[in-house]
Amino acid sequence: VEIQDTLAEPPATQVSMKKSITVGVSTSYFLYLTVGIAGYAALGANTPGDVLTGFKDPSWLVTAANCCVLIHMVTAWQVFAQPVFETMETKLRARYEWAANMDPVFLRLLVRSSYVAVITTWAAAMPFFSTIISLVGALTFWLPAIHFPIVMYTKVMNPGPTHRAIATALDILFFFICATAAVSSVRSLGIAFKNVQFFHE
Numbered sequence: 001v002e003i004q005d006t007l008a009e010p011p012a013t014q015v016s017m018k019k020s021i022t023v024g025v026s027t028s029y030f031l032y033l034t035v036g037i038a039g040y041a042a043l044g045a046n047t048p049g050d051v052l053t054g055f056k057d058p059s060w061l062v063t064a065a066n067c068c069v070l071i072h073m074v075t076a077w078q079v080f081a082q083p084v085f086e087t088m089e090t091k092l093r094a095r096y097e098w099a100a101n102m103d104p105v106f107l108r109l110l111v112r113s114s115y116v117a118v119i120t121t122w123a124a125a126m127p128f129f130s131t132i133i134s135l136v137g138a139l140t141f142w143l144p145a146i147h148f149p150i151v152m153y154t155k156v157m158n159p160g161p162t163h164r165a166i167a168t169a170l171d172i173l174f175f176f177i178c179a180t181a182a183v184s185s186v187r188s189l190g191i192a193f194k195n196v197q198f199f200h201e
Helices: 015-048 059-095 096-103 104-127 129-157 161-194
Strands: none
Touching: 059 104, 059 129, 129 161
16 A cells, blocks of 8 residues: 555556556466476475575575575565554654654664664574464465455456356465465474574574
8 A cells, every 4th residue: 555655647556556466476386387397307305494594505506596685675674664663663653752852863764673683683583484474474375465355356347156156266276385385384383393403503
């Protein structure tokens, strides 16, 4: 919604957002699926949570891939973290007098730097951080990415019985896929906790 509010018209923001979301989600899906399949094909059952750590040579290619991941994460961070930062800063200003009196630039620097430091320390402390991310993804993917869009589509578009049946089947299928992924992540966490070493590679 925040991004849509900043788009110039014409064309209508709904048209621009529809194209952007279609291209963005399709591209992400294709790239993640390709990386997952290629990693599993190359490394088999020993594929690590971070596929790139399974490859050592050629080192220049692994470094280039890590740079691409870094660029992707920095840009994604800017999009997804902005609402979190804005909420934290607004609540601090409303609740604490020192925050309300502080220059907005310094408050922004304090809040955002502290948030990044805490999250980075948390990620570095856990050798099984990718497993936690898998669990969070499995628990949060189905509702906003599959179920709600299908429900909204069927309410707004009122599709025929065939389209409705296909949408419902996809909804149920992805629910079971996400539930299976969540169970798998919980099992992996249980195994990881047995041999936990904080701040370990």
